[in-house]
Amino acid sequence: MTKRADKPITLADVARRAGTSTAVVSYVINDGPRPVAAATRERVLAAAAELGYRPNRIARALRSRTTGVVGLVLADASNPYFAALARHVEQALERRERLTLIGNAGYSADRQRDLVDRFLAAQVDGLVIVSAEGGDDVTDLAQAAGVPAVYVHHGPSDGRARVVGADNHDAVREAVAHLRGHGHRHIAFLGGPHDAGPVADRRTAWRAAVADDPWAALLRCDYSRAAAHSLTRRLAAGDALPRALITATDEQAIGVLSGAWASGVAVPGRLAVISLDGTPESAHTAPALTVTRQPLEAMAEQAVELLSGRDPGAPAAHAPLVIRRSCGCDGDQD
Amino acid sequence: MTKRADKPITLADVARRAGTSTAVVSYVINDGPRPVAAATRERVLAAAAELGYRPNRIARALRSRTTGVVGLVLADASNPYFAALARHVEQALERRERLTLIGNAGYSADRQRDLVDRFLAAQVDGLVIVSAEGGDDVTDLAQAAGVPAVYVHHGPSDGRARVVGADNHDAVREAVAHLRGHGHRHIAFLGGPHDAGPVADRRTAWRAAVADDPWAALLRCDYSRAAAHSLTRRLAAGDALPRALITATDEQAIGVLSGAWASGVAVPGRLAVISLDGTPESAHTAPALTVTRQPLEAMAEQAVELLSGRDPGAPAAHAPLVIRRSCGCDGDQD
DNA sequence: CCCTGCTATCTAAACGATTAGATACGATGA
DNA sequence: TCATCGTATCTAATCGTTTAGATAGCAGGG
Structure with missing residues (x-):
């Protein structure tokens, strides 16, 4: 009292x-x-x-036309990759004493526009869009309101929008080389259903890296654990499982792992796996996943930096290879 | 243009x-x-x-003293349990056309107070605190500002604050009964390092359910995958692993699973596991986890309802048992 | 034909901060 | 002694809404 x-x-x-x-x-x-x-x-x-x-920040905002609040639009917060990215963005903003308005678009372009609309009405100082393939372009809305917007992970490809990503080519090349080092000849790739944005980059990079292998198989399924799980079971049942696989996302890799377990397929013995995300989850799967870790923190930092108008030097951060066990190594698992 | x-x-x-x-x-x-x-x-x-x-919502807010924004304070967004809870809270708010300001306190009471302070300066209409044991009491701050606050999952135990939780006793009783049904005599429990709040409830409920078994072992470790992983490896090395285990959280369960895999311990053959969280992650571990699923959506809904002053009828939602494979059942996998 | 009461609208004062322009006060130099 | 300048402070307009109080116009009852 x-x-x-x-x-x-x-x-x-x-x-x-x-x-x-x-x-x-x-x-x-x-x-x-x-x-x-x-x-x-x-x-x-x-x-x-x-x-x-x-x-009273509201009064201050009304007068000075700047709220110190940034809107963060997420395609899907259930996806640990996006969730981790969101966390880093929030932290980067926190470091700059700005508040974060968050919203989930749930892969719907309509809801995304809606959210952006509401954020703009709340007079956000900037927008960070963490969008997936389905994500629509909202640059026009932001521009009309005179609010800077940055896309992370994936964004419209016409040059108008600022998009922050990671260097996927190098990462994929490293992953392929590593599996080759384990003696694998044919290295399959599990991509998404349509392949746009970063996942398409990853697929292209894989194709380039295995250009000498006409039998390298391209698999496709949704970015969900469930889809990868059932795909794996199906392939195992038909004895059509590759011996080495690179998955575009951790979610898929985790689904592959649980599918393999359910089918009695040994990983990495019968099936070696490397995933291209490297979310924190990947460290504690059974077996632990070897991944190329996306530099989420660097990406978030870059995005927020871009919002403040500064143009950060480095265009795309490198995704380092983190060797654990699913590739066949006797990893760092204590 | x-x-x-x-x-x-x-x-x-x-x-x-x-x-x-x-x-x-x-x-x-x-x-x-x-x-x-x-x-x-x-x-x-x-x-x-x-x-x-x-x-212009800012101008509206200044005049009408209500922003339509609610502050959501998270102990740790890296924890999938908290992340899922946060998602549901955000959705419940979205349904009511309110915006969500999010912030991470990182288990630090200081940072939590700081965040709440900044949210209050931003004139939030309400506060949802998703806090862990370390979380301090911020009721005083909110009260001084005349802003309603609700704790979810864990909150101060003096009657002053409104806390929304789930019915843990029933859930634990069910889990114990289920493992007994698989023929297990001794059912161990893996709790947190200190046991306050909901985890303490869960431990108490377990103790009550195994009151007839003087050998039921109480294990403790941090709520992290890494901690549970190394505990499991240590116990396996010393041949001190129980045959049936209930873990207080999914994070621990996942750590136990990966530790067991690394030690060559078969789950559920040698070690049966049931976890008490039931986050989405638990469906796609290897093997899939049997859990009592926390009614996160109901909890979020209740919390937001409380913010609007309405007193929702049901005091604590039931956490249903979701049978998968880690308990020894031939679960619903794929 | 005037007064009453109702409806539809306008005027202007908040809300709490920021900030340009006006003012007051000493000190300084001629 | 007086004009001049600089510093420290005050006054008041402004940001874009909301909303209570004033007002205008019209219908109906006496």
Whole structure:
């Protein structure tokens, strides 16, 4: 009961108490555009402290037309990859003292536009779009409102929008080389149903890396564990399972693992797997997944940097190969 | 280039165009507190549509002292359990047309208070705290600001705060009974390092359910996959592994699974496992986890309902047993 | 024909901060 | 002593809504 709830403290209260005008208080609070005498500053600070003054960001936002809030639109927060990305974006924003408005578009372009609309009405200072293939282009909306927008992981390919991604080519090349090192001749790839955006890049890179192998198999399924699980069971039943597989996403890799387990297929003995995401989940599957870890933190940092108008130097961060067990190595599993 | 970015449309613009005052426009926009003649309403609506008017929520918030934004404070978004809970809370809010400000406290009470402070400065209409054991009590802050706060999963135990949880006793009883049904005599429990909040409830319930078994072992480790993984490996090396185990959380269960795999321990053959969370991840581990699924959606719904002042009837939702394979059943895999 | 009461609308004061322009006060130089 | 300048502060307009109070117009009862 230290403070009554009914009357929030305002600038005017502090000014009255300090015996000054609201202007000086404002100048003190934000090292304002004009200087304040040291003695006065002290009085103001003391008054503010005594009253427990907390600036009202809404009022500040109305006047100064900047809210310190950024909208984060997610295609699907259930997907650990997107969830991890979201976390890093939120942290990058936090570091810059900005608040994060979050929303789930659930792979629907309509809901995505809707969300962006609502974020813009809330006067966000910027938009980070973590979208998947289905994600529509919302650059027009943002532009109309004069709000900077950045896509992460996947975005419209016409040059108009700023898109932050990772260097997938190198990663895939490394993965293929590693499996070759284990003696595998034919290295299959499990991609998505349509292959647009980063996953298409990954597929292309794989195709290039196995160009010398006409039998390299391209598999496809949804990006869900369930889909990869049943695909694996089906292939195992028909004895059509490859011996070495690169999956486009961790979700698929995890589905492959559980499908293999259910079919009695030994990993990595009968089937070696490398996944191209490297979310935290991948470290504690059975067996632990060898992955190329997407540099999520660097991507988030780059995205947020782009929002502030700064153009970060490095165009695409490298995704390092993290060797664990699913590839056949006797990994770092303690 | 349909709309210039430099001049957002305001109420006054619409009023001018419709030949009315700003008051009527406001009345029309929100079926205002006063009626408007049908003809006028038409004119206003038309003008608004033509100009592409979008109300400025900041200005609205300043005047009406309600932002339509709720702050969601997370102990740790990396934990899939919390992440799933967060998703459901966000969806429950979305359904009520409210925006979600999200923030990660990272198990630190200081950062939690800090976040709450910043959310309150942003004039949130309510706070949802998804906190773990470490989480401090922030009821005082919220109360001082006159903002309703609800804790989900875990909260201060003095009656002052509203806490939404699930019925853990029933769930644990069911899990124990199920393992007994598989012929297990001794059922161990893997809890957290300190056991406060819901995990303590779960432990207590387990103790009650195995009261007739003086040898039932209580294990402890951090709530991380890594900790459970190495604990399992250690126990396996010392041949001290129980034959049936209930884990307090999915994270631990997944760590146990990967530890067992690494130690060559067969699950469920040598070690049967049931977990008490039931996050989506648990469906696609190898083997698939049998769990008591926490009613996250119901909890989120309850929490948001509480924020609006309504007191939802049901005090604690039931966590149903989802039978898969880690318990020894020939589960519903694929 | 005037007064009453109702409806539809307008005027203007909030909300709490920021900030440009006006002002007051000493100190300085001629 | 007076004009000049600089510093520290105050006054008040402004951001875009909401909404209570004032007002205008019209119908109906006496």
